[in-house]
Amino acid sequence: MIHFSPAELEPAPAAVRAALGLKRGVEPSPRSEELLRRALDLFRGLAAPAAVVKPVTAEEFATVFAGRGGNEPRAPLAGIYPRAGRLHLFAFTLGEPLGAEIGRLFAGDFALGAVLDAVASQAAENAARVAERWSESLPVPGAGDGGPWRCFLYSPGYCGWHVSGQEALFAALRPETIGIRLNASFLMTPLKSVSGVLVAGPAAIHRLEASYPFCARCTSPACQERSLAAPPA
């Protein structure tokens, strides 16, 4: 089981400021700092983190990954997961109350709502990192090949995995048990939720050369981290 401590999930103020567009070297205004303080207080009071995780074999994941057949013809994940040492399906949510509060604030105090939204988004990113570290902390079976294992979360909608893959992922994982639902466009509610497959193995298996057509549109901060973590052999 993965334990999510609020302290691990709570984003650093600097990360929230950066996500909201504060340029390096620019001093935030006292009023915006007060907003951030209030947003972090709300986050601490409302976040109700919950996760579900399930080990799968590469063969089992192949069915999940295939989904409705909408993946890109060349998808990096297709070459990564068969070389993994360990795979876990994973879903996480910060819970309904936080999302509801963001919506409520947008109808009134939209400035606070936007900052709380940014705090929650960063916290959801942090949850993915916590899950990756959890997977890395598990014992490596046999003699670890290629140095210490690295784990990264790959999600439907990224790395050539079509977003409709959520359907098969949900069928295999049942995140409904922790309150995550899927709409007809394969979007999760509560919105501050993440899902995907935790792929653990030698660092080199994660190496991505950003040469795929969809890479140009990708805004995932995790991708660059992946490339840096696994330099070309």
Next chain:
Amino acid sequence: MSILNEISQRLEEGDDAAVPRLVGEALAGGLAAKAVLDDGLIAGMNVVGGRFRDREIFLPDVLLAARAMYAGLDVLKPLLERAGVASRGRVVIGSVHGDLHDIGKNLVGIMLKGAGFEVIDLGHDVPAARFVAVARERDARVIGMSALLTTTMPVMKEVVDLLARENLRGRVRTIVGGAPVSAEYAAEIGADAYGYDCAQAVERVKELAGA
């Protein structure tokens, strides 16, 4: 410092207590509501928009300024309505069908109101036909669409195509935005403009509306 400059200054600072008080004082001093709007509130928001575009300030500062602008508008609105002062135009906005993300769209709406537009926010998960129907019924000049998913982006094209089928393309202009959307995609589907962020979206809407 004139009271209009002071309104603009306090708005830039996001002081939502001082702005409505100063607006009241300006009106009591005999200034016309339209002058307070244009030379106080909108002037201040223009400065804020420019500083945001140049990344001298960041989003929370813009939203605090917008909150102060709204507080000032609450005081002005009855007078503006009584005087028959028109907005810079009506803009229909929404996140397209299938998309539940609406934070970016909300920010654009807030900025557009701050720029003097009347905003009709249809929320999220909005079908193409609804965008077009509301734009026609409310005589809107611009439709702004947001999508955060590649799977929902095609709805933007549906709206553009529907406007063409209903001979509304010349009358109602379109602007698109959202994380997976690009200027190239906007051109490809025949949208009139693309907004990279909320500040740019407002500038483009001003151009489209001829405001």
